[in-house]
Amino acid sequence: MTPTVATTCADPVILDQWHPLLPLDEMTADNVGHTILLGEQLSYQLDTDGAPVVWLAADADATALPVLVEYLYVWVCLGSPPEALFAIPEFAEPDRRNIHAGTIGVHVSAPRAIENFLDMGHFPYVHTDVLGAEPHTEVAEYDVHIDPDTNDVWATECVFYQPRAATTSTEGQMSDYLYRVPHPYCVILYKTTPLAAERMDVIALFCRPIAEDRIEAHMFLCLLDPDNSETVIRKFQQTIFGQDKPILENQYPKLLPLDPRAETPIRADKVAIAYRRWLSDLGVTYGVIPAA
Numbered sequence: 001m002t003p004t005v006a007t008t009c010a011d012p013v014i015l016d017q018w019h020p021l022l023p024l025d026e027m028t029a030d031n032v033g034h035t036i037l038l039g040e041q042l043s044y045q046l047d048t049d050g051a052p053v054v055w056l057a058a059d060a061d062a063t064a065l066p067v068l069v070e071y072l073y074v075w076v077c078l079g080s081p082p083e084a085l086f087a088i089p090e091f092a093e094p095d096r097r098n099i100h101a102g103t104i105g106v107h108v109s110a111p112r113a114i115e116n117f118l119d120m121g122h123f124p125y126v127h128t129d130v131l132g133a134e135p136h137t138e139v140a141e142y143d144v145h146i147d148p149d150t151n152d153v154w155a156t157e158c159v160f161y162q163p164r165a166a167t168t169s170t171e172g173q174m175s176d177y178l179y180r181v182p183h184p185y186c187v188i189l190y191k192t193t194p195l196a197a198e199r200m201d202v203i204a205l206f207c208r209p210i211a212e213d214r215i216e217a218h219m220f221l222c223l224l225d226p227d228n229s230e231t232v233i234r235k236f237q238q239t240i241f242g243q244d245k246p247i248l249e250n251q252y253p254k255l256l257p258l259d260p261r262a263e264t265p266i267r268a269d270k271v272a273i274a275y276r277r278w279l280s281d282l283g284v285t286y287g288v289i290p291a292a
């Protein structure tokens with residue numbers, strides 16, 4: 001049976017989240033822009049002070065929705081937002097390059113995109129000779145936990161052989177990975193940086209749900225890469241995500257099944273199982289097929 005795809009969002013858990021609308025530098029004071037979030041048509045513009053204003057396009061009074069500017073993006077909430085967004089302290093480090101690497105539209109649910117981002121097993125096959133290569137195909141044992149203070153999902157102690165882990169790579173390396181899911185539709189990856197032994201590059205995917213089965217994924221980078229141009233860095237990231245897009249669009253069903261018996265354990269590995277259970281515990285129903 002094909003699951004029903006909702007046209008608007010009635011899920012209070014998702015309505016009450018901050019959602020990444022677009023990069024702040026794509027908003028202007030001269031023109032009103034239009035976009036879609038959770039099936040709702042939104043309009044936006046910078047005000048005369050340069051602050052972003054977002055409203056429901058159908059609202060004759062153009063009542064401003066709650067907005068937040070964080071990590072280069074304008075975040076919007078259609079319900080009652082939390083006071084703050086999740087913290088990425090590396091963003092403020094003076095030697096970091098904070099870069100919006102691009103936005104890619106994908107015909108899939110946000111949870112499917114997050115789960116794919118969490119999956120190391122596809123590196124050698126989908127990102128061949130960049131993020132993985134045969135015969136180094138085995139995903140070694142790693143740890144998963146939920147942070148008791150923030151309720152973020154973490155996967156730690158992840159290690160994977162990568163032929164070309166970053167734009168700063170000069171040779172293959174064993175990359176250490178930490179994955180963090182601080183928001184149902186956002187995921188952050190911390191990974192070995194070739195230039196600094198004790199620090200990690202930060203790579204995040206912030207998904208804007210257009211509809212239940214359609215997203216625009218913003219790729220955010222917070223890197224230790226002093227030399228490469230933004231063009232080179234963006235192209236590297238866009239190439240990788242461009243390889244994921246057709247895989248994601250072939251996922252069936254497009255909504256993520258939360259029933260633990262719905263898909264084989266090979267596809268749903270340890271962190272994926274934790275993410276699905278975490279979405280269930282949060283009560284998320286939009287973009288997923290809830291467990292019976």
Ligand SMILES: [Fe+2]
Nearest residue numbers: 116122126244
């Ligand atoms: Fe991928």
